[in-house]
Amino acid sequence: MVFKSEKSNPKMKSKEKQRKGLWSPEEDEKLRSHVLKYGHGCWSTIPIQAGLQRNGKSCRLRWVNYLRPGLKKSLFTKEEESILLSLHSMLGNKWSQISKFLPGRTDNEIKNYWHSNLKKGVTLTQHETTRTPQTPSITNSLEALQSTTERSSSSINVVETFNAQISSFSPSLVFSEWLDHNLLMDQSTQKSSYVQNLVVPEERGFIGPCGPLYLENNSLPDFVPTSDFLFEDEQSSEIEFCTSFSDNFLFGGLINELRPM
């Protein structure tokens, strides 16, 4: 594969060996092990340090969208779809902001899902007179948020308000971001401190102290929590990583903050 920029751009001379296109398993492993070991301070230096013939942006994208722990590989659930629809109706194509409310999903993944699955449907449903919300908790919360702000002040721009809230309220300091911060800080200290700064609603409970978060070989498929890394959520039969936040927690918090005193 040859790209124009590689042939004609003189600035590319020093980068002429840079690879593009799909990532090989070897490249993935190099990047994964390097970031897990050292974190990512400066993406532009990562490829050099990790021995990759890629540019920093490409490395960052690969990590964010594919390699970082905590990403969901499963299909979108009905609830996630509903959240996406609701948020998109308020935020538009702010994929990165929407992704903050869909833990484990990347902005790219959400964008792709939107274009391939939901975009067509929205135009139709917008003209429907009756609505049948699939997830009452989320949909009602968003509607409540909108109606509350509309009632409280007609001059308030709901979307701007919501955007402002989201920009300051970052519930999905998800596992990867948390890992980025804490791995670097804690490498020389005890592993048990991995959980110290974890952003988890207290009411859901979090059992500590925590042991190693992943198995010895650090490989992503083996990235499973130990028994110390479990939420104290009796209703959930499955292990949830710290990317999991309850919908009521997310939107309840937002609504409470927006609700007039």
Place this chain on the structure above:
DNA sequence: AAACCTCTCAACCGCCCGCAT
């Protein structure tokens, strides 16, 4: 079986913003 079409999704591109100098 082959040709064509459609869809998905990983990856790139270009722009913007914040920060340092």
Place this chain on the structure above:
DNA sequence: GATGCGGGCGGTTGAGAGGTT
């Protein structure tokens, strides 16, 4: 204030898979 750089974001592309004719 101008410039350069790095990071982040949204739009777009294109290869490959799967479906249809």
